[in-house]
Amino acid sequence: MIKEIDDNNIQIIKGCIKEDQRSQKDLYTRYYALALGICLRYSNNKEDAIGILNDGFFKVFTNIKKYDFEKPFSAWMSKIMRNTGIDFYRTKIRLGSVVDISSYEHIIIDDETISQKLNYDDLLMMVHRLPPAYRTAFNLYAIDGYKHDEISEMLGIAVGTSKSNLHKARERLAEMVRSQNSILGKIEEDN
Incomplete structure (x- = not known):
């Protein structure tokens, strides 16, 4: 530091x-x-x-x-x-x-929070795998603390698009967490 x-x-x-x-x-x-x-x-x-x-x-x-x-x-x-x-x-x-983000399928998120499942490096790697529009909205809102109207102005998008991209980013991250936990569970069963 x-x-x-x-x-x-x-x-x-x-x-x-x-x-x-x-x-x-x-x-x-x-x-x-x-x-x-x-x-x-x-x-x-x-x-x-x-x-x-x-x-x-x-x-x-x-x-x-x-x-x-x-x-x-x-x-x-x-x-x-x-x-x-x-x-x-x-x-x-x-x-x-x-990438055109409208072409992605989306899965509904559980009530579980992502932060309970991951360490920082895992989360950063998963955020990095998000489509650019989702990743940018997630970074600005969840990590940097901007509000949707500020994100809208910075990126030249509608406020609703910012909210939608954040929601979809969270859904994708939750799916990645579920997938990772599923893989880890299978590894533990095999050992």
Whole structure:
């Protein structure tokens, strides 16, 4: 975990404001894992995530003069990475490379909560397997805490579409959990 207010962090940020390449490298190294984790949530694969990450760091370095030292740097940078991921998603929609989500069959969700069944890594892997529209709505709502009207505005979709995509994401995740539990149950029976 990065200590936000340490003198070293402040010096690195001030160096980045002066466009010092060593400071930029230090900042990139220091926040790489956090930023990549965010970018992976908004991409289909690691290559896309790296592209989002690099675009995001470019925006960080370009706009670092606007950073308010009174606020946590990680929150400021995370917002830039998240917005860069959303921009990536919007571009994919415009280029027509997002899967048509209306063609998927949906299974009704149980009352069981997903969080009771999974650890973080399992959930992240399952979220990553969702279609891009579902994954983006789920990330923004369930993980980043945005409301549907905010998601609607960010993605250029109707509020109802945001709600529908979240509902369908939850259904798909619940099915993945049921499937995983079924497989684990069979493995335990065989042993």
